[in-house]
Amino acid sequence: MLSQAEENYLKEIYALGEETHELLSTNSIAKKMKTKASSATDMLQKLSNKGLVDYTKYKGARLSRKGETIAMTIVRKHRLWETFLVEKLGYNWDEVHDIAEQLEHIQSKTLTNRLDAFLEYPTRDPHGHPIPNINGKIVTSESIILADLNINEEGILIGVKDASDNFLKYLNKINITIGDNIKILDIEPFDNSFTISSDTKQITISGNVAKNLYIKNQ
Amino acid sequence: MLSQAEENYLKEIYALGEETHELLSTNSIAKKMKTKASSATDMLQKLSNKGLVDYTKYKGARLSRKGETIAMTIVRKHRLWETFLVEKLGYNWDEVHDIAEQLEHIQSKTLTNRLDAFLEYPTRDPHGHPIPNINGKIVTSESIILADLNINEEGILIGVKDASDNFLKYLNKINITIGDNIKILDIEPFDNSFTISSDTKQITISGNVAKNLYIKNQ
DNA sequence: CCCATTTTTTAGATAAGCCTAAAAATATTT
DNA sequence: AAATATTTTTAGGCTTATCTAAAAAATGGG
Ligand SMILES: [Mn+2]
Ligand SMILES: [Mn+2]
Ligand SMILES: [Mn+2]
Ligand SMILES: [Mn+2]
Numbered sequence: 001m002l003s004q005a006e007e008n009y010l011k012e013i014y015a016l017g018e019e020t021h022e023l024l025s026t027n028s029i030a031k032k033m034k035t036k037a038s039s040a041t042d043m044l045q046k047l048s049n050k051g052l053v054d055y056t057k058y059k060g061a062r063l064s065r066k067g068e069t070i071a072m073t074i075v076r077k078h079r080l081w082e083t084f085l086v087e088k089l090g091y092n093w094d095e096v097h098d099i100a101e102q103l104e105h106i107q108s109k110t111l112t113n114r115l116d117a118f119l120e121y122p123t124r125d126p127h128g129h130p131i132p133n134i135n136g137k138i139v140t141s142e143s144i145i146l147a148d149l150n151i152n153e154e155g156i157l158i159g160v161k162d163a164s165d166n167f168l169k170y171l172n173k174i175n176i177t178i179g180d181n182i183k184i185l186d187i188e189p190f191d192n193s194f195t196i197s198s199d200t201k202q203i204t205i206s207g208n209v210a211k212n213l214y215i216k217n218q
Numbered sequence: 219m220l221s222q223a224e225e226n227y228l229k230e231i232y233a234l235g236e237e238t239h240e241l242l243s244t245n246s247i248a249k250k251m252k253t254k255a256s257s258a259t260d261m262l263q264k265l266s267n268k269g270l271v272d273y274t275k276y277k278g279a280r281l282s283r284k285g286e287t288i289a290m291t292i293v294r295k296h297r298l299w300e301t302f303l304v305e306k307l308g309y310n311w312d313e314v315h316d317i318a319e320q321l322e323h324i325q326s327k328t329l330t331n332r333l334d335a336f337l338e339y340p341t342r343d344p345h346g347h348p349i350p351n352i353n354g355k356i357v358t359s360e361s362i363i364l365a366d367l368n369i370n371e372e373g374i375l376i377g378v379k380d381a382s383d384n385f386l387k388y389l390n391k392i393n394i395t396i397g398d399n400i401k402i403l404d405i406e407p408f409d410n411s412f413t414i415s416s417d418t419k420q421i422t423i424s425g426n427v428a429k430n431l432y433i434k435n436q
Numbered sequence: 437c438c439c440a441t442t443t444t445t446t447a448g449a450t451a452a453g454c455c456t457a458a459a460a461a462t463a464t465t466t
Numbered sequence: 467a468a469a470t471a472t473t474t475t476t477a478g479g480c481t482t483a484t485c486t487a488a489a490a491a492a493t494g495g496g
Contacts, residue, residue: 089332099326114307
């Protein structure tokens with residue numbers, strides 16, 4: 001059985017490496033864990049001894065097959081609990097992360113799957129992030145980044161890349177939610193900002209914001 | 219913020235002292251925590267420094283006012299989560315303790331109360347144990363022990379005192395559940411066993427079992 | 437390719453929570 | 467009331483996860 005600290009490391013190493021699957025630097029892992037590089041080194045050595053990461057001194061680390069499997073179970077639990085908190089307890093999408101951060105560590109062979117069933121097998125969490133299934137596999141429709149759309153193209157907002165408090169609160173403020181139909185009206189080459197219509201309203205968002213919105217690939 | 223270990227101690231000290239409110243010996247606390255007396259001493263010193271127990275070296279300990287308040291919030295969480303697991307996720311009453319043992323430590327100002335509302339403010343958990351309300355107060359109808367009833371008296375089973383796996387599985391086996399209408403048919407003075415009718419069926423239980431069943435005081 | 441800078445690892449400390457063994461206090465017997 | 471037994475505390479160790487400071491390795495500009 002892994003400690004909460006070990007599980008948190010595995011999950012964040014997964015998040016960091018998800019896209020590139022490259023070796024990750026000790027520093028990048030330490031930063032993600034909000035800790036010091038020396039602490040990250042300690043943990044990488046421990047996880048390496050347990051066969052959960054492939055780690056070479058001074059080179060970097062990535063999850064092993066076994067480590068990735070465990071990381072997926074934690075991601076699954078995190079996202080299912082977030083879904084529970086929003087769907088069943090009425091929380092907002094910007095309120096659930098810290099609670100799920102704790103709930104993801106509950107150890108029970110059956111709990112996760114019963115929760116999954118209770119929620120009727122959701123495929124995405126409140127931030128639109130895909131929920132791994134019981135086998136740890138992600139099976140969801142592909143998505144693209146809003147910033148990659150051209151003028152006059154449109155699609156449904158299915159998720160956010162950055163799920164930080166600040167970003168979610170910003171989206172609340174400009175009244176953009178998952179499920180909105182978004183159409184690109186204009187792209188300003190000068191600052192790369194996007195003018196979009198979302199359902200009825202029309203707004204302008206920065207290129208940075210546009211890079212953090214996932215649109216259903218249709 | 220208290221550690222899980224500290225919270226577990228407070229909760230078990232509460233459970234031990236609930237009835238008598240007497241000073242508790244280090245040994246009794248150690249036994250309840252399934253740990254060594256020296257470890258219990260360490261913890262009692264720490265809790266005493268934090269003002270959560272009143273502790274006198276070589277004499278014993280009891281919860282302080284402040285410690286009891288905290289203990290009640292943990293008991294509340296434990297029992298609400300057990301109720302959730304049975305009512306919403308379909309667990310049996312003998313399967314939920316270990317999971318609730320973990321869930322009771324989730325820290326969130328709002329979660330417990332939202333869960334309470336979601337469950338429609340239950341007053342008893344799946345074992346019939348009273349659930350403290352948002353103010354930490356227990357407000358439930360009084361109950362008496364089945365063993366205190368006389369021949370021909372009857373009442374509704376509202377809870378069990380011992381909620382151990384073994385006892386719950388025994389009750390499953392003899393088909394006794396909370397809500398059953400139980401009537402005392404005979405009490406055998408020789409071994410203090412009780413012959414009872416529970417709904418339609420008629421069975422004999424030991425005096426020990428009878429001492430662990432709570433009947434609604436009517 | 438060398439030297440300075442940056443990154444990473446190691447060394448040594450600390451705090452929590454547990455342990456065993458020994459010492460101290462208390463309780464029980466005779 | 468002494469001797470013995472039991473209970474409780476203390477002393478000292480271990481593990482996990484963190485930190486700071488120092489050492490070692492890697493990197494990159496000239
Ligand atoms: Mn976490
Ligand atoms: Mn999420
Ligand atoms: Mn617990
Ligand atoms: Mn219970």
